[in-house]
Amino acid sequence: MQKAFDDSAITRAMQLARETLTIEADAIAALNARLDTDHSVARAVQLLLGCSGRVVISGIGKSGHIARKIAATLASTGTPAMFVHPAEAAHGDLGMITENDAFIAISYSGEAAELLSIVGIIKRMGAPLISMTGNPNSGLGKLADVHLDISVAKEACPLNLAPTASTTVTLALGDAIAVALLDARGFKEEDFARSHPGGALGRRLLTHVRDVMRSGDAVPKVGLDARLQDALMEITQKGMGMTAIVDGDGRPVGVFTDGDLRRMLERTQDFTKVMIRDVMHANPRRVHPDQLAVDAVAIMEEFRINQMLVTDADDKLVGALHIHDLTRAKVI
Structure with missing residues (x-):
């Protein structure tokens, strides 16, 4: 007892x-x-x-x-x-x-x-x-x-x-x-990460942007001559809450987000004649595929953004990142 x-x-x-x-x-x-x-x-x-x-x-x-x-x-x-x-x-x-x-x-x-x-x-x-x-x-x-x-x-x-x-x-x-x-x-930390690839530190120090970014058709993008309506369709279809705007060589020159859309609704009702080049944010933040994913997290936190573009050595668009992608990969 x-x-x-x-x-x-x-x-x-x-x-x-x-x-x-x-x-x-x-x-x-x-x-x-x-x-x-x-x-x-x-x-x-x-x-x-x-x-x-x-x-x-x-x-x-x-x-x-x-x-x-x-x-x-x-x-x-x-x-x-x-x-x-x-x-x-x-x-x-x-x-x-x-x-x-x-x-x-x-x-x-x-x-x-x-x-x-x-x-x-x-x-x-x-x-x-x-x-x-x-x-x-x-x-x-x-x-x-x-x-x-x-x-x-x-x-x-x-x-x-x-x-x-x-x-x-x-x-x-x-x-x-x-x-x-x-x-x-x-x-060093990098050595510890290689011994602990399944741990949190391993994921932080061994996961690169290329490992978690969206690529190919999953990347939302429209050309400079696109209408805002076309950009909104791209945002809706790709589900990232934004779209990149690229020039003829595939280099990103701007970005438009669903936050930008909400702010536009306060002053504009008719989107039929609005061109994306007139409302986009120029010079969007970007990272490279070979950078560590934690670098992308740091930039997102610093500038309070949820999405980022990924460009190669020639500054051509090759991918896109959403904060949720980094969360799913347990980088954050």
């Missing part, structure tokens, strides 16, 4: 939540303070920068979960990395590791049997070993080329048993190393 969660229980839960956050924050602060005298992180970064292969990270239990996340962070920020389960490594997966790789072993005690059974082989292979433990005098601590101290004063668990503060510190240190490597490699 579920225990009733009364006011005292709520108070206790909130107290433990705050204590947990405080303990883990203090543990990270202590780790940060150690960096002033312990230069092992710098040596680890230097070792990983010199690695011509991949960074292989391993751990068992909670440390294994942290190892997976660190490997994923490294891989997405310019350092090829992968997680290998130590038990699977002992049964064949060691074949994934080469002498050109660097191996990071994570175990708070530093005595995880599954890791100790394979690190000797990895060392004989010639791959450098970095250990992350809470005890530099442990088996893993002594075998490592570089030992990273992840010790904590206490776990956030009231029983001081469940890995909590220690896993937080390990994860934070992994992030710190990944960021240091990212900077040293000159990793």
Whole structure:
């Protein structure tokens, strides 16, 4: 039967939540303070920068979960990395590791049997070993080329048993190393986007105007000699709320929007004799197909417009963009 969660229980839960956050924050602060005298992180970064292969990270239990996340962070920020389960490594997966790789072993005690059974082989292979433990005098601590101290004063668990503060510190240190490597490699937004093509940043930095623009018959356009009535038909048929006006060479010289039409209705009733050249906006905004779609967004936002023309290197009309096209492509 579920225990009733009364006011005292709520108070206790909130107290433990705050204590947990405080303990883990203090543990990270202590780790940060150690960096002033312990230069092992710098040596680890230097070792990983010199690695011509991949960074292989391993751990068992909670440390294994942290190892997976660190490997994923490294891989997405310019350092090829992968997680290998130590038990699977002992049964064949060691074949994934080469002498050109660097191996990071994570175990708070530093005595995880599954890791100790394979690190000797990895060392004989010639791959450098970095250990992350809470005890530099442990088996893993002594075998490592570089030992990273992840010790904590206490776990956030009231029983001081469940890995909590220690896993937080390990994860934070992994992030710190990944960021240091990212900077040293000159990793840029564009590189991050290539690693995350399905994410929002990837779409923003990899989507070009040509990928989302309307082209061919879908582009609304009329000639300079067209009547306003013809332009209105084009606007209605193409559904972009505007039409381009092009010269004889296909270069845009103007644009007319449904907003222009609404403003005309206030002063003109008879459109039969109105020529589009007399009411268009000259020198319309345009972008090139090879520009990033976010550039088009920036122009639209700056000039408070919803449509733009797309022209090639010869300034000929090749496409058109509506703000809705960019929204559908999740560029904005």
